[in-house]
Amino acid sequence: MYLLFIILSIVISLSIFLFKKKNVTTILSMVFLASLVFTSSYAYLNINKTDNIFFRYDSLGVLLSFVLTILSLTTFYFSRNYLKKFDYNSRNVSIYYAALIMLITALLSAYFSNNIAVLWVSIEATSLFVSILVFFDRSKVALEASWKYLFVSSIGIAVAFVGILLLSISASNNGFTDLSFETLINAVGNIDTLWLKISILLIITGFSVKLSVFPLYAVAVDAKTIAPSPISALMSTVLVNAGFVAIFRTYTVIAHTEIVAWAQNVLFIVGLFSIFIASIQLLRVKRLKRTFAFSTMEHMGIVAIGLAVGGIGYYAVILHIVLHSFVKAGLFYQINQIHTTFKSKWIDNFSGYFKINPLAGITMLIGLICITAIPPSGLFVSEFLIFKALFLGHRYIIAIAALILLTVIMYVILTKIFLGVLYGNVPDKIETHKPNYLEHIIQIGFFGLVMYLGINPPEFFIDLINNSIAILN
Amino acid sequence: MTYLFIIIYAISLIYFAFAERVKKFVWLLVIQGLILFGMVYFSLKEIEIFDLIFILTETIVVKSIVVPWFLNRVRKHNSLKRIHEPSVPVFYSVIIIMLTLIISFLLSNNISDSKMHTQFLTVAFASIIYGLYFIIIHKNIFSHVVGYLIIENGIFMLSLAVGNTMPMMVNLAVLLDVVMGILVLGVFMNKVGNAFQTDEVNQLTELKD
Numbered sequence: 215m216y217l218l219f220i221i222l223s224i225v226i227s228l229s230i231f232l233f234k235k236k237n238v239t240t241i242l243s244m245v246f247l248a249s250l251v252f253t254s255s256y257a258y259l260n261i262n263k264t265d266n267i268f269f270r271y272d273s274l275g276v277l278l279s280f281v282l283t284i285l286s287l288t289t290f291y292f293s294r295n296y297l298k299k300f301d302y303n304s305r306n307v308s309i310y311y312a313a314l315i316m317l318i319t320a321l322l323s324a325y326f327s328n329n330i331a332v333l334w335v336s337i338e339a340t341s342l343f344v345s346i347l348v349f350f351d352r353s354k355v356a357l358e359a360s361w362k363y364l365f366v367s368s369i370g371i372a373v374a375f376v377g378i379l380l381l382s383i384s385a386s387n388n389g390f391t392d393l394s395f396e397t398l399i400n401a402v403g404n405i406d407t408l409w410l411k412i413s414i415l416l417i418i419t420g421f422s423v424k425l426s427v428f429p430l431y432a433v434a435v436d437a438k439t440i441a442p443s444p445i446s447a448l449m450s451t452v453l454v455n456a457g458f459v460a461i462f463r464t465y466t467v468i469a470h471t472e473i474v475a476w477a478q479n480v481l482f483i484v485g486l487f488s489i490f491i492a493s494i495q496l497l498r499v500k501r502l503k504r505t506f507a508f509s510t511m512e513h514m515g516i517v518a519i520g521l522a523v524g525g526i527g528y529y530a531v532i533l534h535i536v537l538h539s540f541v542k543a544g545l546f547y548q549i550n551q552i553h554t555t556f557k558s559k560w561i562d563n564f565s566g567y568f569k570i571n572p573l574a575g576i577t578m579l580i581g582l583i584c585i586t587a588i589p590p591s592g593l594f595v596s597e598f599l600i601f602k603a604l605f606l607g608h609r610y611i612i613a614i615a616a617l618i619l620l621t622v623i624m625y626v627i628l629t630k631i632f633l634g635v636l637y638g639n640v641p642d643k644i645e646t647h648k649p650n651y652l653e654h655i656i657q658i659g660f661f662g663l664v665m666y667l668g669i670n671p672p673e674f675f676i677d678l679i680n681n682s683i684a685i686l687n
Numbered sequence: 688m689t690y691l692f693i694i695i696y697a698i699s700l701i702y703f704a705f706a707e708r709v710k711k712f713v714w715l716l717v718i719q720g721l722i723l724f725g726m727v728y729f730s731l732k733e734i735e736i737f738d739l740i741f742i743l744t745e746t747i748v749v750k751s752i753v754v755p756w757f758l759n760r761v762r763k764h765n766s767l768k769r770i771h772e773p774s775v776p777v778f779y780s781v782i783i784i785m786l787t788l789i790i791s792f793l794l795s796n797n798i799s800d801s802k803m804h805t806q807f808l809t810v811a812f813a814s815i816i817y818g819l820y821f822i823i824i825h826k827n828i829f830s831h832v833v834g835y836l837i838i839e840n841g842i843f844m845l846s847l848a849v850g851n852t853m854p855m856m857v858n859l860a861v862l863l864d865v866v867m868g869i870l871v872l873g874v875f876m877n878k879v880g881n882a883f884q885t886d887e888v889n890q891l892t893e894l895k896d
Contacts, residue, residue: 338866342866357875357879369819372835372838372839372842376842382853382856383845386852391853393855439894440894501896
């Protein structure tokens with residue numbers, strides 16, 4: 215069944231690329247979205263079942279596929295508006311949609327991969343399609359961003375592959391001949407701990423480029439800053455989630471071995487360094503999209519810490535990943551409106567947004583409350599649970615260091631955007647546009663969903679999270 | 688025979704430290720491609736004949752023909768002749784590659800298994816580490832891609848260690864070449880050269896805030 219979805223996606227993508235007709239692109243995009251909804255629903259109905267030897271519909275995959283499906287639907291809508299505004303030629307538009315469809319397909323494959331090699335291939339494919347999408351407007355700056363992203367991603371992916379190879383060498387040493395996660399969990403008990411540590415370190419380093427955390431975070435931040443806003447929204451959410459899936463599944467392999475304490479320390483270092491770098495960089499950034507790209511890094515740093523601390527932290531991490539996806543997507547969609555209003559990308563040129571467009575100002579304000587984890591944001595709940603786990607686990611220094619850094623980040627975001635962008639005098643020569651109500655409804659809907667899922671999560675949502683982390687407990 | 692290929696590959700790595708002409712880099716990559724072809728032919732004897740033919744074809748076509756051809760095209764297109772001075776003198780680079788080979792040899796000695804071709808690991812690790820070093824000491828985009836290809840060749844050799852039990856890993860290593868190598872080389876590298884009129888990495892600074 216899943217292979218059919220992949221084949222259909224490739225056929226649709228190629229057809230859009232070859233025909234280059236607006237109507238064909240619209241119809242085929244809708245067919246793709248329908249097949250995506252169908253596949254996610256099928257996965258939910260067949261939860262915990264394997265689909266050929268390489269894919270499995272586990273709870274984490276299903277949960278993230280729902281997030282991907284919802285964000286894909288909205289991203290197609292925002293992309294349509296974005297492309298219409300800039301009046302790109304049909305060739306560029308067809309490349310955009312063809313690459314977008316393939317990116318979504320690769321992401322879904324990464325979520326459902328039951329084999330570390332297939333997961334690696336899916337993530338490798340995302341690098342390719344992201345580079346094409348970042349290069350979309352053919353500007354010099356887009357070329358630089360896509361070149362750097364592709365090159366460093368390639369290095370990162372090659373490093374991860376070396377880690378996987380070392381793991382496969384060790385597994386093969388013990389008579390195991392496939393690389394499914396179940397096999398690896400059984401195999402690691404017999405693997406020499408030195409080799410296991412080296413391979414885990416390489417895998418985490420390699421996939422850090424996708425999770426947007428220390429050490430290979432820089433190119434992802436650059437790419438998110440330059441990409442078209444709907445693509446930045448996907449890169450900061452569902453692509454980051456694919457990086458999380460890679461690291462989470464790798465972590466499950468070693469969760470019950472003697473090196474787990476060592477792996478936790480590695481994740482603590484990754485998490486703390488990521489939050490530290492994000493807080494330093496946020497003081498310096500001058501572009502709005504860059505601000506939120508570093509905010510993604512901060513949130514993924516929190517996720518790494520939550521995964522390392524364990525206990526209730528596991529639940530909080532999955533909750534955080536899901537909620538962060540909706541908040542960040544809503545904010546990136548809103549940034550596109552700010553760029554259009556001020557005809558600039560620099561924070562210094564933005565002010566008086568409340569006066570220019572009160573509805574958009576309120577939307578941005580709610581988004582800021584959500585992303586800085588101020589109650590009633592659902593992110594407050596997930597962050598609270600992660601810190602609770604840190605204190606219960608007697609990790610006081612990490613908890614206090616992270617809290618101080620988060621306070622700095624909250625201060626910077628609120629002063630730079632809340633005071634700088636929303637308030638102040640309206641600049642000269644600002645053209646007011648008729649608000650697109652549907653765009654606002656989607657953004658506010660996402661922020662509302664984040665509050666609802668954090669405060670009063672439905673039963674099936676809790677079950678999906680608990681089943682996702684069952685293997686770790 | 689495999690050991691002969693391994694020794695020639697190690698010599699080719701040392702040659703990279705001495706080379707300054709861009710054309711020489713391309714030829715060294717062709718030679719490495721041929722060495723890898725030989726390694727596949729002599730070592731992957733336990734896999735099915737169809738798999739072997741597929742991997743052999745991939746190796747010779749991608750590593751020895753397509754990738755060097757793309758590189759040569761880019762070299763001509765951007766009129767590249769000589770790589771500017773690397774930030775580390777050649778003498779130190781030669782010492783570093785020697786040390787890398789020794790460390791790689793000692794590291795691979797840690798693994799001993801009758802089912803696996805652990806002899807590949809001796810140069811595979813050296814190739815990966817030297818590729819990274821090569822990228823760090825050069826400021827030129829072309830050299831960065833050459834460094835990346837040296838890493839890829841090392842990874843390919845690493846995959847040969849499990850080639851007989853998991854041929855899928857060898858195919859994935861080639862996939863890494865095909866997708867990333869060709870795209871990075873053929874498409875983006877040319878465009879960067881055209882748009883920025885430079886091949887120096889420190890000129891690519893438009894992204895900074």
